[in-house]
Amino acid sequence: MTDQLRAVLEALASVNTHPTAAELYELVRVRLPEVSQGTVYRNLRKLIDLGYAIELDSGSGAAHFDACVEPHYHVRCKECGQVADLHLLEGPTPDIPAVRTGADDWVILECRVEYLGLCPTCRDHE
Numbered sequence: 001m002t003d004q005l006r007a008v009l010e011a012l013a014s015v016n017t018h019p020t021a022a023e024l025y026e027l028v029r030v031r032l033p034e035v036s037q038g039t040v041y042r043n044l045r046k047l048i049d050l051g052y053a054i055e056l057d058s059g060s061g062a063a064h065f066d067a068c069v070e071p072h073y074h075v076r077c078k079e080c081g082q083v084a085d086l087h088l089l090e091g092p093t094p095d096i097p098a099v100r101t102g103a104d105d106w107v108i109l110e111c112r113v114e115y116l117g118l119c120p121t122c123r124d125h126e
């Protein structure tokens with residue numbers, strides 16, 4: 001693992017705010033002031049390929065990134081877009097093939113559940 005790759009991973013793992021690539025670049029720059037945006041983005045891609053990070057694809061807006069690769073849920077603020085971890089009190093979701101109907105000839109690869117809400121800051125502005 002190169003120093004740059006490690007710096008990107010450490011920056012991402014040091015926060016639980018699920019930064020966008022642009023926010024992560026700012027975090028890495030604190031450690032490596034000379035680093036370029038392209039280098040950070042490239043190394044972020046590599047971390048995902050290596051399984052050290054995941055990309056949260058919210059469908060709209062900038063993607064968020066997470067160094068926690070264990071399965072967990074996220075809640076996204078509908079106002080400002082920030083993302084927080086959300087842990088369910090009840091066990092894991094049911095086995096998808098066991099409960100689904102329809103699309104029987106599809107191969108289901110994964111199930112993504114996204115919760116939407118208001119973060120504490122935006123909630124207080126309501």
Ligand SMILES: [Zn+2]
Nearest residue numbers: 077080119122
């Ligand atoms: Zn918010």
Ligand SMILES: [Zn+2]
Nearest residue numbers: 066068074085
């Ligand atoms: Zn997360």
